[in-house]
Amino acid sequence: MFLRSLLRRGAAASAAGGVRVPTARMDPPASRSYAKAKGGGKPAASTSNRGKIRVKDPKGVASEDASASGESSASAGGADELDAEFEMPTDPLPPTYDPALDVGPGGRPLFAFTDTFASFSHRGANAYVDFSKDEWDATLPEGLPAGMMKEFQDTRRCAVMVRESFLDLRDNFRRIVDPAITAKRKETKRQIILDGPRSCGKSIALAMLVHWARTEGWLVFYVPHGRDWTHGGFFYRNTYSDLFDTPVQAGKVLQDFLKYNEARLQQLSCQNFEPIPLGEGTGVGMMKGADTVEMPEGSTLYDLIQTGITHSHAAVGVVVRLRKELSLVKDVPVLFAIDQYNSWFTFTEFQEPVTVRSCRSIHAKELTMINAYRPMLHNDMMVGAFSHSTAVGKLRQELPDVPSDARLMFPRYTADEAETVCHYYMRQKIIRRESFSEEKWKKIYYLSNGNGSEMRWLAAFI
DSSP: OHHHHHHHHHHHHHHHHOOOOOOOOOOOOTTOEEOOOTTOOOOGGGGTTOOOOOOBOTTSOBOHHHHHHHHHHHHHHHHHHHHHHTOOEEOOOOOSOOTTTOBOGGGOBSBOOOSOSTTOOGGGOSEEEEOOHHHHHHHOTTOOOHHHHHHHHHHTSOEEEEOHHHHHHHHHHHHHHOHHHHTTSOOOOSEEEEEOSTTSSHHHHHHHHHHHHHHTTOEEEEESOGGGGGSSSOOEEOTTTSSEEOHHHHHHHHHHHHHHHHHHHTTSBOOOOSOEEOOOBTTTBSOTTOSEEOOOTTOBHHHHHHHHHHOGGGHHHHHHHHHHHHHTOOSSOEEEEEESGGGGGSEEEEEEEOSSSOEEEEEGGGBHHHHHHSOOOSSSEEEEEOOTTSOSSOOOSSOTTSOTTOEEEOOOOOHHHHHHHHHHHHHTTSSOGGGOOHHHHHHHHHHHTTOHHHHHHHHTTO
8 A cells, every 4th residue: 555655646746747757567477367447547658648738718828727637637547547557466267168177076077068957867967067148148037046146256157067956856847747757757746945054056956947947948937036026116005906016026027027938928829818907007006097908819928918018007917817827828838936935925025004103014925916926736837946045034834825745955065066066166266276185175065064155165265
């Protein structure tokens, strides 16, 4: 800090008096690359010959204030350029694919070169699949889990490990659709709740399941942030159902569902033509002169969703109708995937006035959309993942409208998975290669007890 202040004073004096102050510049090490300054600033040497503009007043005399402001701006520019010179270095990543570096435990390949999770067998587990960020965004335009985004940011690579627990989850729903596989395997579950310790990979496994299902041609209703259904926006009491409507969330859900499934929805016809009740719009109240909207004969699910997006009064009613329509689809497998599913069993942030001085908290089951999508007592394929990082508290073992055997405990990393993870971190230069050893990765594994985020944090201390 003292050296930087001296350099800033020298730059200011040089700009004001024209005296050139020599500054020592250290060459960066050959193994490091320096990031450019914010805004793309150039080195100080390229800007030292810029002229100063002296603004003249109407009498033709140069303004002193303009000159002073020019000097101050030059001083500020010099400070920014000094910040560029002393930017923190970042280690450059090795080539994307290098057979000499892409080595996992026991000399096995660290990466599996595939564009889908369908080709994986249990023998090929504990290998990484490397997708680009654009590929993830194209397949999951609704958004990615926060834990997955943190992993991509820290490792500077959008790769995920295919675990045995994910393959079991994938094969469960694959056996439901393919009767030939069902005859050879154990019984299946159509409704599953992924539970387990914090940061054990539940949300990432759910995102990978959605990725696999969509590449297989399934129609997936994916909610990556279920907590958003109970927080933010407006809420109104529906006079017909006595539940609370949330039109802001309804409009967002319809837009997200349309992003990936637009072409498929244009091919699926509506099967329920009962009138859709209208509610209050977003900040505009009830619609005058109408209380229902009807879909004409021959309408598709795309037309139904467009009605909810165009008219905010019908958004909540369309989301509820969409749930019924998706359960009637037989041409293509349909999967409901809800992350942060435990947020639908607690209280929301909404409050209803009871008296002049008191309010009561509204439970999630009182929201119209959650009341339609939360139950699992049906024949549809549905998987929900608990998020303990956003949880309000512990839930009881038996949940309302959920089968008693639906809960599946998702495990933390096993020893074999932890070894593969540490090799991947060494590949991405989170762990120094010269410091890596079997003893040290085992210390990380046992200290974190297989917790994914804690292993990533501890890896930098090897």
